[in-house]
Amino acid sequence: MLIKPKLNKLVAFAAVASLISGIQTAQADDPEHTFKMATGWSGGPLMNIGAKAFAENVEEISDGRIKVQVFTGGALGNALKVSETVKNGVAEMGHTWMGYDWGKNPATVVFAGYAGSPDSERMLHWLYEGGGVELQREFREEEFGVISFPLFIRTAEVFLHSNKPVQNLEDLQGLKMRTAGAWLEMAEELGASPVTTAGGDVFPMLERGAIDATEWGTPWENIAPGFHKVAKYVIIPGVHQPVAPFELVINKDAWAKLSDEDKKAVETAAKLTTLESWLRIGQEDAKALAFFEEQGNEIIELDPEVQYKARDIANAWADEQAQENEWFARVLEHQREFTRLWTGADTYRDVKTRE
Incomplete structure (x- = not known):
């Protein structure tokens, strides 16, 4: 004889199963690392296709293990001193232009771009194929105590x-x-x-x-x-x-907490965002002068x-x-x-x- 459980027991079992499933899903969705990102920007492309785009890319590439909360310039410290904010641990990450630190060490401008720089295509090749990224990482860590990667790049600016x-x-x-x-x-x-x-x-x-x-x-x-x-x-x-590469700076203690896999996710997201920003800016610049004339x-x-x-x-x-x-x-x-x-x-x- 088949004995059927009472309806209220079935409902109870279903509720428990749903609760367990919900807990597991929540645990899977919870990031392993939540980082604050200080920036020097109030909005515009530097924020939208730079800092925020990086946050989206790194979350996707890391399968949700890394979440970056992006803050506008001045919210977490002086907008011109983002690297200092990050080094001091006020924010785990920062998006800045390295040239703002030229007063502490003028070598920053060779990475950040100045009137003697090559154009953006050559700068990209120097960074990613010519050893510039590795040199930048070594310089920033030794001289400023932060981890550094390129993040976002400009073509020639308006004078x-x-x-x-x-x-x-x-x-x-x-x-x-x-x-x-x-x-x-x-x-x-x-x-x-x-x-x-x-x-x-x-x-x-x-x-x-x-x-x-x-x-x-x-x-x-x-x-x-x-x-x-x-x-x-x-x-x-x-x-x-002629060119302006921008920069992702990372607090050394925060960087040390990442697995090798997640460190690679951060590097990949930064490079992807940089290349995407270059492509987008180049396309939109082609339309901009006509806009100004209008x-x-x-x-x-x-x-x-x-x-x-x-x-x-x-x-x-x-x-x-x-x-x-x-x-x-x-x-x-x-x-x-x-x-x-x-x-x-x-x-x-x-x-x-x-x-």
């Missing part, structure tokens, strides 16, 4: 969004411009009056007339902060910044004399730094040796066409 037309060396004399990194010194040599400030302060300063002009990012990146709304002139090309901006191309002068100043500055700084000399020569390998690359890569 200036300006309230005044700028085309030649005379136009730069006394120009109050916001910038950062080693270009502060170089811009002075060109005759400008540069200042630096965190990204979130740039728009109001430009709007109030506290500065005449600002550099920030590439044509597309500069749409989001709205500089074109308060500055009529868009000055190109960005001779001060908004009533005037596009001005710098005279060749300004471009040549900026490059000459940058190379002389780099040579001077290399004489006084062992790390600078090492990284500069490493990068220059790589670029010499690419000498003449345009002759076998670029096919001339009629437009």
Whole structure:
């Protein structure tokens, strides 16, 4: 004779089974590591296809074992001192531009990009195929006590969004411009009056007339902060910044807690995000100048004399730094040796066409 359990027992069994299953699912979904990420950005592409994209990529690649909570600039510390915030353990990770630390060690700008840098394609090859990533990791750990990988990369920036037309060396004399990194010194040599400030302060300063002009990012990146709304002139090309690799910094204690598999997930996510950012920016930059013209901006191309002068100043500055700084000399020569390998690359890569 078949004995059927009472309905209430079946319901009870089902409830217990569901509870156990729910606990197991929750445990599977709980990340093994939850890291706070400090950034220098209030929003825009640096946040959306940089820091936040990395957080999504690393969570997916690690199968949910690593979760990164991204904070806007200033939320966890000074937006210009993200590496310090991370080293001190206020945040386990950070997204920054290494050039902000140039005052502590000017060798940071060789990794971060400056007026003497190669273009973005060559920089990417140097980083990932020429040994730059390994050199960057060694430098940051030895000199700053943090783990470092490239994360996000810019193509050439806009030279200036300006309230005044700028085309030649005379136009730069006394120009109050916001910038950062080693270009502060170089811009002075060109005759400008540069200042630096965190990204979130740039728009109001430009709007109030506290500065005449600002550099920030590439044509597309500069749409989001709205500089074109308060500055009529868009000055190109960005001779001060032919490329700008950004950086993932990681607290050493947090890094040590990761398994080898998860360390690899972090490296892979950072590289993927960097390559994806380069592709996206390149595509969107192609549309941006037309956008500025539609908004009533005037596009001005710098005279060749300004471009040549900026490059000459940058190379002389780099040579001077290399004489006084062992790390600078090492990284500069490493990068220059790589670029010499690419000498003449345009002759076998670029096919001339009629437009």
